[in-house]
Amino acid sequence: MMNVVKNFRKNTLLPFVAFTFAFFIGGIIMVISDPIVMGQISSPGKFLTSAGSKIGNAYLAIFQGSIFDINLARGSGFIQGFYPLSETIVTATPLILCGLSVALAFRSGLFNIGAQGQFIFGAIAASYVGFTFNLNPILHVSLVLLVGIIFGGLYGGIVGILKAKTGAHEVIVTIMLNYIAALFVLWLLKTKLFLRPERLDPIAPQVNPSAQLPKLFGESLRIHSGIFIAIFATIFVAWLLQSSTLGFKFRAVGSNSNAARTAGISVPFVTTTTMFICGGLAGLGGAVHLIGTEYALGAGIAGSLGFDAITVALLGQATPIGTLFGALLFGALQTGGRTLLSNTGTSPDIVQVIQALIVLFIAAPTLMKSIFKIKENLNDKSMAAKGWNG
Amino acid sequence: MSLELKQITKKFGSLLANDQIDLKVEKGEIHAILGENGAGKSTLMNIVYGLVKADSGSILVNGAKVEINEPADALKFGIGMVHQHFMLIPVFTVAENIVLGHEKTNRGILSLIDAKKRIKEIADEFKFDIDPDAVIEDLSVGLQQRVEIIRALIYDAKVLILDEPTAVLTPQETDELLNIMRTLKAKGTSIIFITHKLREVKEVADKITIIRLGKVVGMASPSTSQGELASMMVGREVDLIPNKSIKVPGKTILNISELNIFNLVGRNIVKQVSLEIRSGEILAIAGVQGNGQSEIARAIINLEQHVTGSIKINGEEIIGKTVRNSLDTGVAFIPESREIDGLIESFTIAENLILDTHDLPQFAKNKQLARTAINSSATSLVKEFDIRTQSIFDKALSLSGGNKQKVVLARELTRKVELVVASQPTRGLDVGSIEFVYERLLAERESNRAVLLISSELDEVVALADRIAVIYKGEIVGIVDAGVPREKLGLMMAGIAS
Numbered sequence: 069m070m071n072v073v074k075n076f077r078k079n080t081l082l083p084f085v086a087f088t089f090a091f092f093i094g095g096i097i098m099v100i101s102d103p104i105v106m107g108q109i110s111s112p113g114k115f116l117t118s119a120g121s122k123i124g125n126a127y128l129a130i131f132q133g134s135i136f137d138i139n140l141a142r143g144s145g146f147i148q149g150f151y152p153l154s155e156t157i158v159t160a161t162p163l164i165l166c167g168l169s170v171a172l173a174f175r176s177g178l179f180n181i182g183a184q185g186q187f188i189f190g191a192i193a194a195s196y197v198g199f200t201f202n203l204n205p206i207l208h209v210s211l212v213l214l215v216g217i218i219f220g221g222l223y224g225g226i227v228g229i230l231k232a233k234t235g236a237h238e239v240i241v242t243i244m245l246n247y248i249a250a251l252f253v254l255w256l257l258k259t260k261l262f263l264r265p266e267r268l269d270p271i272a273p274q275v276n277p278s279a280q281l282p283k284l285f286g287e288s289l290r291i292h293s294g295i296f297i298a299i300f301a302t303i304f305v306a307w308l309l310q311s312s313t314l315g316f317k318f319r320a321v322g323s324n325s326n327a328a329r330t331a332g333i334s335v336p337f338v339t340t341t342t343m344f345i346c347g348g349l350a351g352l353g354g355a356v357h358l359i360g361t362e363y364a365l366g367a368g369i370a371g372s373l374g375f376d377a378i379t380v381a382l383l384g385q386a387t388p389i390g391t392l393f394g395a396l397l398f399g400a401l402q403t404g405g406r407t408l409l410s411n412t413g414t415s416p417d418i419v420q421v422i423q424a425l426i427v428l429f430i431a432a433p434t435l436m437k438s439i440f441k442i443k444e445n446l447n448d449k450s451m452a453a454k455g456w457n458g
Numbered sequence: 459m460s461l462e463l464k465q466i467t468k469k470f471g472s473l474l475a476n477d478q479i480d481l482k483v484e485k486g487e488i489h490a491i492l493g494e495n496g497a498g499k500s501t502l503m504n505i506v507y508g509l510v511k512a513d514s515g516s517i518l519v520n521g522a523k524v525e526i527n528e529p530a531d532a533l534k535f536g537i538g539m540v541h542q543h544f545m546l547i548p549v550f551t552v553a554e555n556i557v558l559g560h561e562k563t564n565r566g567i568l569s570l571i572d573a574k575k576r577i578k579e580i581a582d583e584f585k586f587d588i589d590p591d592a593v594i595e596d597l598s599v600g601l602q603q604r605v606e607i608i609r610a611l612i613y614d615a616k617v618l619i620l621d622e623p624t625a626v627l628t629p630q631e632t633d634e635l636l637n638i639m640r641t642l643k644a645k646g647t648s649i650i651f652i653t654h655k656l657r658e659v660k661e662v663a664d665k666i667t668i669i670r671l672g673k674v675v676g677m678a679s680p681s682t683s684q685g686e687l688a689s690m691m692v693g694r695e696v697d698l699i700p701n702k703s704i705k706v707p708g709k710t711i712l713n714i715s716e717l718n719i720f721n722l723v724g725r726n727i728v729k730q731v732s733l734e735i736r737s738g739e740i741l742a743i744a745g746v747q748g749n750g751q752s753e754i755a756r757a758i759i760n761l762e763q764h765v766t767g768s769i770k771i772n773g774e775e776i777i778g779k780t781v782r783n784s785l786d787t788g789v790a791f792i793p794e795s796r797e798i799d800g801l802i803e804s805f806t807i808a809e810n811l812i813l814d815t816h817d818l819p820q821f822a823k824n825k826q827l828a829r830t831a832i833n834s835s836a837t838s839l840v841k842e843f844d845i846r847t848q849s850i851f852d853k854a855l856s857l858s859g860g861n862k863q864k865v866v867l868a869r870e871l872t873r874k875v876e877l878v879v880a881s882q883p884t885r886g887l888d889v890g891s892i893e894f895v896y897e898r899l900l901a902e903r904e905s906n907r908a909v910l911l912i913s914s915e916l917d918e919v920v921a922l923a924d925r926i927a928v929i930y931k932g933e934i935v936g937i938v939d940a941g942v943p944r945e946k947l948g949l950m951m952a953g954i955a956s
Contacts, residue, residue, distance in 0.1 A: 316827060327813065329761065331869075332784075
């Protein structure tokens with residue numbers, strides 16, 4: 069039990085410190101970049117007050133935009149006050165699944181930059197099955213999710229096979245496959261198979277209602293049951309890593325592939341299997357996002373998800389639970405950033421600055437340790453600092 | 459010149475590496491510092507050479523207190539050091555390496571004329587056969603060491619620190635080095651000789667200081683017996699010459715014939731090696747490191763990729779199959795670098811103990827790890843192999859070298875074993891752990907298993923082996939019985955067959 073508490077403290081301390089520090093510096097940047105506040109620098113009292121209210125209002129706006137908005141609650145009912153939280157979760161859901169994909173790869177010693185491409189292939193498959201068939205809803209949704217996993221898995225599996233058979237570096241291969249996926253979807257949307265009738269811009273037909281994930285709190289909130297799929301996937305990955313023999317092999321290869329190989333574990337097998345599962349997770353993310361939120365496949369379906377996923381996995385220190393919370397945090401920051409401009413006039417770019425700072429501090433544990441004189445070994449895994457072949 | 463250390467103390471975290479160490483080295487004296495791995499010898503010398511800063515204590519040169527903050531300071535006071543791992547750039551010539559950091563230029567162009575002249579002078583003075591224009595990577599390890607010595611002498615070192623200088627040498631090269639040390643001494647240079655090899659200390663040292671767990675535990679003269687020196691070094695009676703029973707070897711377990719191993723760039727590392735080991739027999743492959751012996755061991759469990767010839771275990775061909783296959787055939791493999799190939803340091807001891815067996819029904823139920831069975835097996839192995847740890851859930855990282863090796867032994871020797879392949883099994887271990895490893899290997903022999911021991915420690919080979927195959931540049935120079943004189947083995951290790 070003591071161990072659990074100790075581990076929990078150890079695993080949460082670094083993200084917490086990084087988080088606090090990023091918000092602190094974010095605040096300073098907000099003040100510096102505001103000419104009105106800076107104009108008062110000659111009278112310190114006034115300056116501090118307005119700087120304080122500037123920062124306070126901005127973070128309040130982020131909170132209002134991402135968790136709970138009292139004005140909405142007053143106007144349209146208590147549950148509507150949670151509209152921002154619903155948006156946060158909608159944003160976080162695909163991020164969790166892609167984040168898990170990256171985190172699991174990390175644990176096997178692989179750097180999966182390709183969640184983006186795997187996500188797109190999952191979404192393509194989900195879209196086609198979604199708008200082509202008309203089935204019993206449970207069956208239809210299950211089928212869509214399954215093809216999402218399979219197509220994403222195959223797209224990730226290619227990377228695993230190439231690495232296992234030829235030694236091609238997964239980072240290079242996944243980057244290239246991301247380009248291919250992005251352009252492939254663009255081309256696909258111009259074909260008869262996918263282009264929505266009577267439309268010229270690249271967009272596929274909406275998936276049929278039987279393939280859509282049910283909304284949780286009625287039509288006015290976008291939150292859908294995909295979050296449960298994401299949570300289930302988190303539990304699955306946690307089980308895989310901690311309890312299964314397969315996950316044991318993954319962790320062994322990820323921690324020290326030489327010793328794993330010497331003990332008879334096949335490294336090519338682990339590489340290939342991991343990439344299939346990682347691809348499957350990101351593909352599932354694509355399917356869930358498509359039938360939960362977007363309904364129609366567009367060229368920009370993935371946004372920058374695949375890359376945010378890397379950040380999220382990093383933030384979660386490559387643990388499944390950590391990734392879940394990391395994704396929720398990022399979802400909150402991204403949705404909260406939108407209200408920042410409308411409520412306070414502060415540029416929403418500050419959110420990206422804060423995100424970047426968090427990553428910087430997480431990725432450089434030695435820096436944090438020296439700044440805060442933290443004696444204990446904060447993060448002996450230090451995923452990000454390990455480099456490509458670490 | 460005399461060098462004196464007073465009350466040197468150095469802590470690394472909670473580890474007291476040097477605890478109030480006093481040491482006095484007189485002019486023209488060979489002063490041996492004897493101690494086990496991890497006793498604090500290297501830390502002490504790194505302090506003297508300015509690589510590590512002491513927490514407290516002082517250094518006196520010719521009776522005057524000096525401040526040494528970096529190696530340049532040490533050189534200034536006439537202190538030179540030859541490190542255990544040479545600090546030479548392989549693609550540079552001897553002269554280039556020696557002037558490194560002190561380059562003289564002529565109109566912006568590197569001028570080596572003076573340096574070459576000085577190198578020649580020193581080489582002639584000590585009868586070193588060194589060409590200043592030779593490229594370092596073309597020189598043997600022994601010659602590279604001489605380059606290091608010249609480098610120290612050219613900057614007027616009056617006190618020369620030699621850190622485990624014989625670890626990488628053949629017995630012949632070791633004898634030559636000891637002679638060089640005597641010559642240096644005769645010319646007035648003081649030498650601090652760091653080692654854990656008793657034989658060499660007795661042969662060459664004038665004074666011996668013994669360090670244990672960071673403290674000076676005593677001084678001795680070269681006339682002290684090896685047994686006494688060993689027990690001072692370890693802190694108790696030790697017996698490193700185990701009792702071996704007389705055994706008649708049984709059927710052939712391992713049969714290697716015409717084995718060739720190539721490295722990634724196609725160089726032939728192991729050439730036409732043929733060996734046979736029978737049950738109840740220990741065959742040692744003796745040789746200086748890097749002569750292809752590690753590759754033979756790795757080939758037996760299929761870790762080498764470019765292999766021709768045949769390796770049969772109980773008549774079954776191994777080559778071209780998987781590591782798993784070799785292990786299942788009954789090979790226990792103790793790799794030479796336990797931190798890299800032997801264990802996963804970030805895993806717990808319990809996890810390390812099932813690295814190879816986590817798929818077996820006893821440890822896996824429905825593709826899921828059976829934690830209860832794994833933990834109870836770990837608990838009993840920790841007891842059986844005397845692994846000193848607080849908990850089976852501690853990470854392997856937290857163990858000492860000896861206990862790490864015990865984890866590897868516990869894992870490897872408790873499978874179904876026919877053949878034990880032990881590659882440098884005592885490297886870097888303390889004497890207590892060495893004794894333990896010897897006992898286990900002999901126990902394997904007792905229970906009629908075949909043992910392939912790969913070692914560059916002649917004492918170890920002689921103590922354990924029934925037969926000794928000497929390897930040089932990838933070829934077996936000869937296979938001899940254990941009773942053969944050391945001198946002959948030494949010559950064979952240098953490639954000279956009888």
